Amino acid sequence: MPDSRRNIRLADGYRLQWEEAQQADVLLFPEGMVQLSSSAAAVLKQCGGNSAEEIVQALQAEFPDADLRDDVLEFIDEALTKGWIRGD
Amino acid sequence: MATDTGGPLWLLAELTYACPLQCPYCSNPLDFAAQGKELSTDEWKTVLRDARAMGALQLGFSGGEPLLRRDLEALVAEARRLGYYTNLITSGVGMDETRVAALKDAGLDHIQISFQASEAQLNDFIAGTAAFEHKLAMARAVKAHGYPMVLNAVLHRHNIDSIGDILDMALELQADYIELANTQYYGWAWHNRAELLPSREQLQNAQAVAEDYQRRAAAMKIYFVVPDYYSNRPKPCMQGWGRVFLTVAPDGTALPCQAARQLPGLQFPNVRDQSVRAIWKDSGAFNHFRGYAWMKSPCRNCPERERDFGGCRCQAYLLTGDAANADPVCDKSPEHGRILETVARAQGPRTPVREVPFVFRNTRNSKALCSR
Ligand code: SF4
Ligand code: SF4
Numbered sequence: 057m058p059d060s061r062r063n064i065r066l067a068d069g070y071r072l073q074w075e076e077a078q079q080a081d082v083l084l085f086p087e088g089m090v091q092l093s094s095s096a097a098a099v100l101k102q103c104g105g106n107s108a109e110e111i112v113q114a115l116q117a118e119f120p121d122a123d124l125r126d127d128v129l130e131f132i133d134e135a136l137t138k139g140w141i142r143g144d
Numbered sequence: 145m146a147t148d149t150g151g152p153l154w155l156l157a158e159l160t161y162a163c164p165l166q167c168p169y170c171s172n173p174l175d176f177a178a179q180g181k182e183l184s185t186d187e188w189k190t191v192l193r194d195a196r197a198m199g200a201l202q203l204g205f206s207g208g209e210p211l212l213r214r215d216l217e218a219l220v221a222e223a224r225r226l227g228y229y230t231n232l233i234t235s236g237v238g239m240d241e242t243r244v245a246a247l248k249d250a251g252l253d254h255i256q257i258s259f260q261a262s263e264a265q266l267n268d269f270i271a272g273t274a275a276f277e278h279k280l281a282m283a284r285a286v287k288a289h290g291y292p293m294v295l296n297a298v299l300h301r302h303n304i305d306s307i308g309d310i311l312d313m314a315l316e317l318q319a320d321y322i323e324l325a326n327t328q329y330y331g332w333a334w335h336n337r338a339e340l341l342p343s344r345e346q347l348q349n350a351q352a353v354a355e356d357y358q359r360r361a362a363a364m365k366i367y368f369v370v371p372d373y374y375s376n377r378p379k380p381c382m383q384g385w386g387r388v389f390l391t392v393a394p395d396g397t398a399l400p401c402q403a404a405r406q407l408p409g410l411q412f413p414n415v416r417d418q419s420v421r422a423i424w425k426d427s428g429a430f431n432h433f434r435g436y437a438w439m440k441s442p443c444r445n446c447p448e449r450e451r452d453f454g455g456c457r458c459q460a461y462l463l464t465g466d467a468a469n470a471d472p473v474c475d476k477s478p479e480h481g482r483i484l485e486t487v488a489r490a491q492g493p494r495t496p497v498r499e500v501p502f503v504f505r506n507t508r509n510s511k512a513l514c515s516r
């Protein structure tokens with residue numbers, strides 16, 4: 057069943073940035089930060105207004121050898137719950 | 145001796161000690177009126193650049209009231225260019241819509257506005273000035289300009305019972321976060337502590353209300369910071385001395401924690417004389433309580449020392465007279481009784497707020513206190 061969530065974007069005040077000193081992407085927000093795994097960062101980089109299906113497709117195109125769908129959708133759920141991203 | 149350590153992750157830039165408010169729990173030093181000349185714009189830019197080069201990522205502009213610095217927009221722009229996440233910690237006084245927009249253009253990520261209470265009378269009494277309506281307007285402006293809305297209220301004996309009203313106000317403003325921070329007893333708050341510490345019953349009621357809202361108001365994140373006087377283990381203060389946090393005071397004094405200035409026997413370095421790197425890595429003050437070698441019993445042999453680093457050095461100093469002792473909040477500390485005494489005194493009836501002999505944080509009181 058296709059996932060119907062759309063317009064997924066970083067929440068207000070959240071920023072994603074490569075940190076040279078940590079050799080990792082970090083997610084920055086009011087008075088806090090988390091260092092991201094490379095897979096988490098890959099998903100968040102697609103959160104610029106895409107739908108969940110578009111995010112899955114984009115990542116699937118980037119990593120054609122793996123079946124990513126379930127993991128990606130699960131991460132989107134998690135990030136929505138944590139308030140990192142918003143969707144319609 | 146230099147200890148091997150990473151760089152700071154957080155930089156707190158206290159731009160000025162000037163403030164139009166007079167909160168009696170202010171964390172600024174009692175003798176703020178006697179401190180040296182403020183750093184210039186260029187000096188601040190050097191600090192920002194040097195700390196960023198060491199990996200600092202979160203930057204708080206605070207004070208006093210940072211909006212009083214006319215170069216705030218320029219400093220925000222420089223910070224953003226360097227890649228910091230920029231937080232402005234403000235009372236909202238001195239702000240208007242034009243400035244909210246100008247700061248957004250400069251790249252400011254987040255504005256935290258502090259409230260003293262949920263209604264004008266108490267708010268303005270505690271703040272020492274009529275500010276409440278303006279704060280409401282500024283909170284709305286912040287949201288309208290696309291910032292996350294983060295509110296902060298410092299809780300104490302005289303406003304903690306209205307925590308529900310504070311949360312309702314935050315909900316009505318559509319805040320994204322609200323931080324309900326129980327007063328920490330340093331600086332002015334230490335001086336006024338007998339009139340600020342809530343009773344156990346007040347605290348328990350407030351905590352229950354906060355938890356209830358946490359369940360019901362899912363869209364708003366609610367942080368409730370418990371006062372450590374009511375705990376039997378200290379907080380891991382600053383996540384360890386000289387490990388993560390760097391504070392630079394208005395006159396350029398570099399501190400491992402914003403309250404550290406009062407600790408005797410330490411020479412805190414100044415960014416006017418040394419680079420941030422040298423201060424962080426090599427200065428005596430930053431190495432003094434790093435690691436575990438400085439610890440005394442009971443911390444020295446305690447299995448929990450890596451969790452709390454022996455607690456707060458300032459609290460150890462203020463309550464036991466020696467900053468190297470265990471934080472007396474810990475019930476393993478032989479001086480824990482001092483906390484219990486203070487707590488016992490707080491269980492009595494509450495004086496009406498207007499009759500409380502608060503020493504308000506203003507220049508006159510600061511000068512009087514430091515001439516003693
Ligand atoms: S706590 Fe109050 S008096 Fe102190 S700097 Fe903040 S607003 Fe000003
Ligand atoms: S004895 Fe020291 S290290 Fe151990 S829990 Fe207490 S404060 Fe922390």
